[in-house]
Amino acid sequence: MANTDQPTTDSHVAVLAFPFGTHAAPLLSVTRRLASASPSTLFSFFNTSQSNSSLFPSDLPSNIHVHDVADGVPEGYVFSGRPQEAIELFLVAAPESFREAIASAENDAGKKVTCMLADAFFWLASDMAAEMKASWVAFWTAGPNSLSVHLYTDLIRQSVRVNDGCMEETLGFISGMEKIRVKDTPEGVVFGNLDSVFSDTLHKMGLALPRADAVFINSFEELDNTLTNNLKSEFKRYLNIGPLALLSSTSQADALVEDPHGCLAWIKKQRTGSVAYISFGTVMTPPPGELVAIAEGLESSKVPFVWSLKEKNMVQLPKGFLERTREQGMVVP
Known part of the structure; x- marks a missing residue:
């Protein structure tokens, strides 16, 4: 999926997107804004074909070229249903997949990559940028607290004794994380599987990010000055560029408020502050027993609700739940 129009380019930026959850879309918003501000720069956007197919509008700037990378799923592979299985397969294959795709994009463009703009998850961008003698800019899609946790993972593990009482302890030994x-x-x-591929990726990310030429996040400085100042001291350059919704073009904003299920019209009919919203994101889904418990709790509460749930998981809901709660709430994919 590559755009073959070739603008006159002064530089070439490789954009590495993480194709799960709400990661690729905000990185695309940033890339679009940068492409508009620097029309002589070529932005090669690397992502899986499945994620790319759901992202791109028809009005893509000509200096953004879209490239598919492998999702890491072997041919004929049967998923076991293990949490984060697809993510782990992708991450294991990512180094080779990105290197091959970037080499192909450089060949197509006739210009070497001079900057790596990557989702912060990809600590491997540090090594790749060094090999290519390119700069590395990392994008953290969330806020400063979660970034700090991953930056100080080793310190947290050294300072917290894992036992039944440790969960209520605070991270007061990290500036800005006292609460x-x-x-x-x-x-x-601290808890869970510390040796999983995903946990290892986040740990290595925290160790690598101080080497980035810049780290920028979807937040704003005034949200927490203490935390902001501490992160500024840890990185070569630390930028708050949020909220990202303000970066969206008119067409992107229109796409964001597309409402095929009529949620907004339904919500407007409800009393202010009365509607419960339930969503677990696009990566993880609670096990069937927990979905049933949530459904039963909603139904018995009589609270108006909007529940974002993948269509394939709706079969796990109690029999007759959708019909009985048709007036009370909405379950939408």
């Missing part, structure tokens, strides 16, 4: 408890940290930092 964050151990149990507020993501799984894979």
